[in-house]
Amino acid sequence: MNKNKYPKLVVDLKKLRHNIDHVLIKCQDQGIEVAGVIKGCTGLPECANQFALAGCRYIATSRLEQIEEARNFGVQSDFMMIRIPMLSEAADVVRLAEVSLNSEMKVLEALNHQAGLQDRRHKVILMVDLGDLREGYWDKEELLQAALRVENELYNLELAGIGTNLGCYGAIAATPEKLNELVECVEMIEEKIGRELEFVSGGSTTSYPRVLEGNMPRRINQLRIGEAIILAKDLQDLWGFDMSDMHQDVFTLQAEVIEVKEKPSYPVGQIEFDAFGNHPAFEDQGVHKRAIIGLGKVDFAFADMLLPRDEDIKILGASSDHTILDVQNCKHDYKVGDVVEFDLCYATIVYATNSQNVDVVYI
Template identity: 55%
Template sequence: MTALQKKFPVVEVDLEKLRHNIDEVVKRCNEKDIMVAGVVKGFNGIVEATRQFQESNCSFIASSRLEHLEEAKNAGMQGPFMVLRVPMLSEIPDLVKFADISLNSELEVIKEINKECVQQEKEHSILLMADLGDLREGFWDKETLVETAVFIESNLDNVTLAGIGTNLGCYGSINPTVENMNQLIEIAELIEAKIGRQLSIISGGGTTSLPLVLDGTMPERINHLRIGEGISLGKDLQDLWGVDMSYLYPDVFTVKAEIIELKNKPSYPIGEIFVDCFGNKGEYIDRGIRKRALLGLGKLDFAMSDMLIPRKKGIEVLGGSSDHLIVDIEECTDQLAVGDILEFDVRYATMMYLTASKYVRIACV
């Protein structure tokens, strides 16, 4: 515990705007009979923000990190809690303790979950993951997936097969389509024919699958999505997919950083250019002497400077080092001074890194 009276940098979270975004997305999904697992991983499970999901009509609170679910549970939230990353064998005791449902792709792990459930006198639900081409987690061989489903249904008393799911767009950049959603449904129906009952969940992916819901093309049997960025920011769908997300607040998260140096300097480095502190060779444009500001925030906190978006006009992010953000303010008409605070919007990556940094204060407003 630090005794520092830290004010900046800070990430401010507007809880009212976040709740608005949750309600708007969940309403649109529920109108199509689709449950929403609200994913809190992107902002690292900030408890006050997670509570907005708990108090909404989200069907699950979801994260890939058990720590986020533990914090929510310790804060009195009831879930149900969903784990998104397929479990490690070493974390199964904690998985059973803190989660109600998880995504799985290894029968060995599922058997161990069942054993741990017996020890803890609990039950646990699972979704079997199908890899439809994005090449992250999931069964590639569909016959093996069906056989695994039958084994779980017939042999494991403390693990319930709730359904199946897929992930698209996180590694292989594969776009969710009606075609690959129908592939998932076909696999579900093969399982249902073998086990003699209908699966309760067919989870069609995450934020990248939301456009199919919004344009009315999502196949009917897809009844579950795992949505994070599409709620907390909504910028990727707007900017990359061209989906109208104007009903959401894009500024739920605000980064505030303090100017620590303000000077006129050349825009092109002087001397023999080699590599920066991360081993990368930068690209620079000679624009003459320009006014620039140095801020007390660095790549240690946000990793990707090009995903910080200045709110004030006339400010351009040039780059950064571990502990500094460098911005061009030549075109800014405001009279800035050392000690002034600049505000930035974030994208998914910078939201994730900033809210994980112990050097950045979090303030829920």
């Protein structure tokens, strides 16, 4: 193995475990179980294993191949499928996951059929759309009828709970008032079926502020948390929460400098379209020292969301395989062969961990 292969993503498993333990303790103190979400780091099995070792009863992701890879790696945990299943993957959902989130009766019927064929009992959580307008039942009567059907007719399924998702599409805040709407839904269902549901799954990292502020509605007893553990940045950068007791450098993206030259800051010639069909705008700042690193948009997608650890570096932009840095004002004299380090946010880590060009190493 070439230890000097770049680009490279360095994963600090000790820091990751610290973050997992910290969030689990905070949630458990308020009677909330954490399903550890691994989709943000593309289900890296070494990371998934840290969730299992920390005691997460469920490891959650949106991709079945990530569950299968984790199982093949030897991760000892139950798994939760958190993207509502495709009808075509019902058999694999039952085979690989102990529980899934659902919002379509036709899929529930298919899961029930497959669970029967596989001699399994599969848990389902019915999703409720509280206004974010992604997945989930919008009509409360349809939700109730689905719950009654699962409870009384789909004998290979277990109606384990209801859940919601907030903040991923419609950017709706997971306020106590909004989450109380979920509590009202679960109480409506429990009254009709005559028993208490196991899970009231109150969302993801966007619902974690209710834990930090101590105002989570009492019936919410599960959260599906990924970003607040693996990066712990969004709650600080977007909402202003103090996350200083968490490691925000679990992941370090490293890239090698492949060119350093002084060049004009404004392109010379007729400006048309870049490699992605955009018509870019530039500011003429004269001749500046620029460095190119061997890393591009196919590896991280959003150049403006890369976070150089050298705060003097300015990211000018990127094409598919090149990222251009302004190093004019850097204290370090960058040369070809130097390695530049970056922190990641959620939007960039999902690409970096999914890129075949980025070598992943663990410390």
